[in-house]
Amino acid sequence: MTVTLTAQEEDDLWDEAAQHNPPQLDPNSSIEIYKMPQELGKGHNLFVELYPDCWLMIWNREYRETVQTKQPEWQHPLQFGVLLSGMVPDSQGGVLGNGCTMISGSGVQREISGVCFNTQSYLGINLEMSAEWLTTFFPDENGQLPAELSFLVKGNDWQTLIYPKTNPAIQGVAWQMIHCPYEGAAKRLYLQAKSLELMALQLAPIVADRGNPKPSPRMKPTTIARIYEARDILQRRLENPPSSLELATAVGLSDRTLQRGFQSLFGTTVVGYLAEQRLLQAEQLLRERSMTVTEVAHRVGYGHLGRFAAAFKRKFGITPSQCLLGKKVILGA
Template identity: 60%
Template sequence: MNSQTHVGIGFSMPPELLATFFPTGDGEIPPQLRFLVKGNEWQTLLYPKTTTAIQRVAQQIVNCPYHGMTKRLYLQAKVLELMALQLAPFLAEQAGVQPSPRLKKTTIASIHHAKEILLSRLENPPSILELAQMVGVSDRTLLRGFRKLFDTTVLGYLTNKRMEQAQQWLQQGDDRTIKEVANLLGYTNPVHFAAAFKRQFGIAPSECMLGKKSVRR
């Protein structure tokens, strides 16, 4: 029975440090972020929805490929990126950003159908225009629907699922080579496959084959 290790990412900071990221001239926290500070109790806890983008940054933090000063700079940048992604929905709500129009039930069903088609054709997916025609929506509706329902693009979703499948095959320890795995998933160039794999998991396919673990969702 295989055991899975789940890794979480969290960070906290006092209000005076938070204020340094947004210089206003008076040294105070901008009004949009003052909801984070409640009197003497500065530890306001936020639990925003975990999106694909947040998961990707968390994976990059845990699997940081650098060392020394470069690692410190890399992690600082990634923490700022994570802050931006987590605060975005709260700031958008305060700014009164109107939500995009709701999708019709028939459109939602079509988008899910498109997702199933992609999952069944990871090695040879249809183009966006072809996929839209197959499920009976416009390409614009298809793109908007994927963003709304799955918080990613059609290509982002396809790449994500390809890499998850690649990780499973590489960790099975059978006779498949990295080139064969790449070909099975539609990559004619193993270099492009390796680059996409490392972007998602923070390690190279060869390291995955050797048993090095990447972050699992």
Template identity: 55%
Template sequence: MTITLTMQEDWELWEEANQNCLQPSEREPFEIIRQMPKQLGQGYIRDIEVHPELWVMIWDCEYHDDMLMKISEWNHPLEFWVFLSGKIIDEYGGQLGEGYTSISGSGVQRQMIVKSPKSRRVGVSIHTLPDVLVTFFPDETGEIPQQLRLLDKGNDWQTLLYPETTMAIQGIAQQIINCPFQGMTKRMYLQAKVLELVALQLAPILSAQNKLQPSPRLKPDTIARIHYAKEILLSRLENPPSLLELSQIVGVSDRTLRRGFKEMFGTTVFGYLSNIRMEQAEQLLREGKLSVAEVANLSGYSQQGHFAAAFKRKFGITPRECLSGKINILAS
């Protein structure tokens, strides 16, 4: 027998089964145990918050029937999965379990059907938001490192990866399940093991990123909104909106706006604005009708020295040299 459920139906069954579940105990205030709906089988999920917005879930659920789940399009968080027993296969060929782990990036999950045979599922899953990556793995600017940005797609299609299971990954998953500690020591131990598990799953991806298939392109609607944002910047060079204001005007998140500019124009929103302003400044100086101070002000610089430094970085000469007609420009 095969049971077919939508995401909503599955969620409602779990909610109904746990309406009267106990709140976290004083001993483990960061852990909740959810019982599996009897209509589906027997078992439980232990939800443990190891860090703000970082959860590990320990699964031990035995399904009585084959399962077919209809996944709708939705905004998916960032998840890492390891099964020690049981498996799930999606309609595109991705497999979790029996030799493969799963990394589900943050972004829009495609509509799909996933199926799993009657089995006992034992494993762990890690659930978080991409901002947590900045907490543990920031780059020099305090942003998500370039190598990990495939895990944060915002309003675009998420990245789905299925790294192979290794003995090391199995070992860490087993240690999480069999954590020997209690209280705060347990939380500290699990936080370290969660980060270790994430590192092990990401290691082959980071070391061979050039071998990955290209991630899905931006949605046509998102591309149109990014172009709209560019036109707004061009029309308001002297008084541009902030990044947050611009994202609200065009109807995308500020993170999607930043990523879209990087993918489509090869630079950040600020970098694009700065580049256009510098090209305009160079043209105005060549015309010779305005002073360096006036051009700096039109370019959004209140400090003439800052303007001169930015101008020289781009063109290889100072604004005064440009104004005087020097032509050995080293445009970048």
């Protein structure tokens, strides 16, 4: 079963839980720990203000039910995210976890939803800050924001949302932050230093090669809107999807523009996006235990059961039958 909440409804649950269980506070390090609402599951969020307008959140959660959270269009701050376990796919085709980190630039975020699964344990961190904060710690020789980082600061334009690949160095720093060996004021100082190291590690490959990934595709707003329309068509027709050419025609684009748009906006091809969404929906259907493996395979568009099982195991580390029986997925960080 999947529970769907608006972002405001989820925030209200956390606020209500904090009223019944006031957060634990360490006055020496300014760290607050909020218990997860029982309606959602068990675990906690740890918050610490590292610098003015810069917050670290460490989250350690297990969900009672699979939860889809819908966020309306809003003015998003700058955010860096790393998961050591679990994954969060979003409605724009990105996935935090499963081998990817997240950099969410400041600017206007489109309406988006993300899913947290009750079959996974979530352990990770988020760094959130104002756009001005980035210039303070990463200035160029003139004290301004380096040109290669300007894609992260969009003001009233659409934000940049990318999912760079993780690596052992990033995972190691995230692990050190979660398992900080110090207490009190020393803990806060340690987390301050590690947060800068983590951001540098995530930004390094982007600074080294500004063209990969391409964070700000130069497309007309109408073209971007048509590509999102094509994505929505695919999500509605997983069982019987149109061909790439048919999809392009349906939204009034050339096949080449559609393919390039998917690569720019979602980091994958039309076929790759379709395959990813099919498997994510299959995993969710199997967890609900209302259908057989064969029925799920056909529901998401797989005519050959063996191919479905092989693709599912490559993605989640377990077979569809094991998923149906409740075994947790085995994912890379």
